[in-house]
Amino acid sequence: MQEEDITDKLSEVVKEDIWGNIKEFLNFGLHFGEGENQIHITIGLLLLVAVAYVVTRFLLKWVRRLFTRKMDETDKLKFFSFFKFIQYVVYVIVFFSILSFAGVNVTPVLAASAALLVGIGLALQEIFQDVIGGILIMIDKSLLVGDIVEVEGRVGRVIDIKLRTTRALTRDDKVIVIPNHKFITDSILNYTQNHKTTREFVAVGVAYGSDTQKVKRLLLESVSEDSRILKMPKPFVSFENFGDSSLDFRINFFVSDSFIDPYIKSDIRFKIDELFRENDITIPFPQRDIHIISGDLPSNPE
Numbered sequence: 675m676q677e678e679d680i681t682d683k684l685s686e687v688v689k690e691d692i693w694g695n696i697k698e699f700l701n702f703g704l705h706f707g708e709g710e711n712q713i714h715i716t717i718g719l720l721l722l723v724a725v726a727y728v729v730t731r732f733l734l735k736w737v738r739r740l741f742t743r744k745m746d747e748t749d750k751l752k753f754f755s756f757f758k759f760i761q762y763v764v765y766v767i768v769f770f771s772i773l774s775f776a777g778v779n780v781t782p783v784l785a786a787s788a789a790l791l792v793g794i795g796l797a798l799q800e801i802f803q804d805v806i807g808g809i810l811i812m813i814d815k816s817l818l819v820g821d822i823v824e825v826e827g828r829v830g831r832v833i834d835i836k837l838r839t840t841r842a843l844t845r846d847d848k849v850i851v852i853p854n855h856k857f858i859t860d861s862i863l864n865y866t867q868n869h870k871t872t873r874e875f876v877a878v879g880v881a882y883g884s885d886t887q888k889v890k891r892l893l894l895e896s897v898s899e900d901s902r903i904l905k906m907p908k909p910f911v912s913f914e915n916f917g918d919s920s921l922d923f924r925i926n927f928f929v930s931d932s933f934i935d936p937y938i939k940s941d942i943r944f945k946i947d948e949l950f951r952e953n954d955i956t957i958p959f960p961q962r963d964i965h966i967i968s969g970d971l972p973s974n975p976e
Contacts, residue, residue: 723772730768734761741813800855801838807854808837817857817864822933824863825852831933845936865932871904872932876942879920881956886913886921892953893925896945902938904928919960 738757811817812835821832823842830842830850840852856862865872880889890911897909909927916922925942929935950957 723769726768726772727765730764734764741809800853803855803858804838804853807856807858808835808840811835811840811854811857816867821867822865824865825850825856825860829865829933845933870930871907871928872935873907873926873928874932874935874939875924875926876939876946877914877922877924878943878946879917879922879957880950881958882921884921884955888953889921889923889955892949892955893923893946896942896949897925897927900938900941902929902931902934904930920958 734757817823817832817835817840819832819835823830823832825842828844828850830844832840832842833849834841836854838854840854840857842850842852844850878893890913893911894909897903903909904927907928909925912924912926914922914924925946927942929938947957949955
């Protein structure tokens with residue numbers, strides 16, 4: 675029993691000696707300052723920072739793969755450029771967290787940079803919104819190159835989607851630059867979100883007393899020979915209303931490129947005017963009947 679006790683005591687002494695040497699090795703380093711403000715840069719702290727860096731880098735790489743697994747190569751490159759900025763921010767946060775965990779007082783550094791960070795945050799607030807909007811657009815595919823959108827009354831075809839802005843070409847060949855946060859905060863009309871086919875129409879009024887069946891036939895004829903108008907679904911005519919001065923009709927048709935529908939509608943109006951003239955169908959203008967009631971004027975009391 676005595677030999678076993680001696681052996682146990684020797685092993686404990688050896689373990690304590692080894693652990694003491696390890697602690698002494700980890701605590702070896704440089705020491706600056708005095709009292710509470712003393713800063714210790716030790717081997718243990720450097721090893722902790724290195725391990726934290728490796729773990730953080732691995733987690734960030736996993737998150738990047740998670741977000742970009744369904745993106746095409748163009749969107750991935752755009753996302754990587756923004757993700758580098760996120761990496762730097764995360765590394766700074768982890769670095770200061772490790773210093774604080776190791777006993778280093780980082781409060782003076784954070785307090786000194788607080789005002790600067792607040793100012794930068796306010797200045798870059800809208801830019802961050804645009805960048806976040808660009809990332810969401812890339813992830814959920816709510817907007818694609820080639821889509822036709824209407825923003826603030828202007829219709830354009832999307833030609834480029836960047837992290838901060840989206841560029842669209844209008845119908846008069848002008849480029850509009852749209853901040854990406856508008857696609858997140860505002861209601862944007864996307865003509866081609868579900869499919870490329872859209873329904874358009876041209877409205878026209880005819881005089882009371884016109885043959886409505888003949889009007890229907892002529893309206894269908896006005897779109898029958900235009901190759902830009904789809905045969906399926908078929909165009910159709912709707913009798914909209916009994917207006918103040920006219921019978922109101924609409925010729926409804928489908929196109930595969932709504933970006934050029936103003937040109938198609940213009941040609942259809944020319945064709946309707948031609949057919950109506952040939953078939954004596956009148957397009958009326960607003961008319962008002964004025965009734966003049968005659969009578970004795972009131973006498974002058976004077």
